């Protein structure tokens with residue numbers, strides 16, 4: 001079960017006895033999991049098992065729905081994010097999120113990328129040349145600079161889906177997050193888009209801890225270092241990706257990767 | 263229900279064209295009515311418009327003495343200024359309150375409070391304008407006299423406040439619709455980047471919903487410009503170029519309402535009131551037209 005073979009591993013996300021209810025329905029049951037710093041961790045499981053819910057606990061966007069109750073602890077960068085004194089903007093600066101449907105804001109490409117900086121330091125007046133640099137760096141990191149350098153004023157919602165999704169990754173980078181959460185980031189993209197986003201993830205790993213939810217087991221094998229299998233709100237198995245796919249310890253995991261659940 | 267369906271069946275292949283024709287007629291009739299109204303209003307005033315009225319004096323003189331025995335003067339500048347000042351004052355009060363309330367209802371309050379507020383706002387919208395006028399005449403009048411220590415409370419301020427109260431419900435409900443139309447994924451995206459709810463409002467929602475919010479404001483303006491009874495009762499009805507909110511003023515609409523009954527049919531006075539009607543008609547037409555252009559312009563640029 002336990003993925004830490006070496007003692008030296010550090011964890012960027014650690015949950016203890018995490019439970020979550022939507023009204024009366026319990027969507028997460030006693031989730032205790034440790035996510036290794038700087039690696040890509042895949043989160044797989046059949047539809048409705050709580051992958052999205054778990055991911056959305058890590059930046060507390062679940063709380064946007066009024067009927068959510070959470071118990072237990074989630075420690076990110078050494079602090080329980082469910083403590084009363086945690087500042088949500090600060091948390092979300094450290095933990096970025098990429099959504100299933102690309103959701104750039106309906107403003108220009110340029111403004112999308114510095115949106116994060118603007119909301120986090122409202123009062124600081126930035127020099128145009130500084131923000132220009134930030135935008136260029138972020139776009140270069142996601143390989144959009146050459147495509148978009150003449151379209152920085154274009155409304156981001158008019159780009160192709162693949163570009164939109166990469167932009168959604170790029171806009172996290174100026175905030176220098178430690179963890180990036182991705183919820184099926186390629187499910188709206190075609191094969192080529194999926195490939196380029198996967199390559200991007202592999203490049204970003206190391207600098208960032210990446211947690212990716214995916215329905216696509218081939219994708220989980222391609223990109224993740226570790227993999228977590230969930231079923232009906234519980235963690236069934238968590239190990240190195242090859243181990244999980246080649247020698248699953250739990251029969252339910254084996255059933256799932258052989259395609260016996262949705 | 264069944265028999266209706268049967269009738270449609272029996273109409274058979276004629277049914278559809280007939281129904282289509284009826285619907286088309288309904289649509290066209292709206293246009294015909296608008297032109298008809300314009301035509302009849304204009305025809306009543308036409309005789310004087312082309313024979314005798316000095317248009318320049320009409321628009322630039324503040325002297326409105328339509329019943330003077332020796333020297334009748336028909337200048338509506340004071341009335342235009344009255345309409346304009348009351349409307350501007352009303353919008354000055356109603357726009358911040360209306361948009362603020364729309365933002366609060368749509369973004370910040372819980373579902374129960376939201377339901378209650380929406381019912382209250384609909385109730386406010388349903389109050390007839392005479393009742394508003396009555397409130398202005400009694401409650402607001404006394405209040406203004408007390409608070410500001412002025413001799414009369416039937417002033418531009420009174421009319422402006424009452425008109426603001428009348429326009430706020432429109433601005434709130436249309437504005438709330440506009441905010442509701444912004445996809446939730448935008449809010450979620452901004453919040454996930456660390457924006458507070460207030461930042462979401464002014465960095466995402468206001469720019470995204472600006473068309474709808476502008477429409478809400480302009481509909482409020484339309485209501486204020488066209489309102490008659492409430493301003494007739496609350497503004498003091500004195501023909502005077504206003505210099506402060508504590509002056510009594512008179513509006514174009516109130517002038518028509520108050521004087522049309524007394525003017526002899528066919529007299530110059532009677533006809534000039536219809537010309538004022540045409541003027542009002544043109545003002546609202548221009549406001550609507552400009553609104554359309556502005557909204558279209560924004561849409562094309564976006």
Ligand SMILES: Nc1ncnc2c1ncn2[C@@H]1O[C@H](COP(=O)(O)OP(=O)(O)OP(=O)(O)O)[C@@H](O)[C@H]1O
Nearest residue numbers: 022025027046047048049050051052053054065215
């Ligand atoms: N806002 C909500 N209110 C009530 N129940 C919810 C809500 N969101 C999710 N659920 C329920 O919680 C359970 C877990 O949902 P979740 O979206 O986390 O699953 P998932 O593993 O991401 O599924 P999928 O693979 O289809 O995206 C499901 O049974 C779902 O119906």
Ligand SMILES: [Mg+2]
Nearest residue numbers: 051052053183
């Ligand atoms: Mg999901």
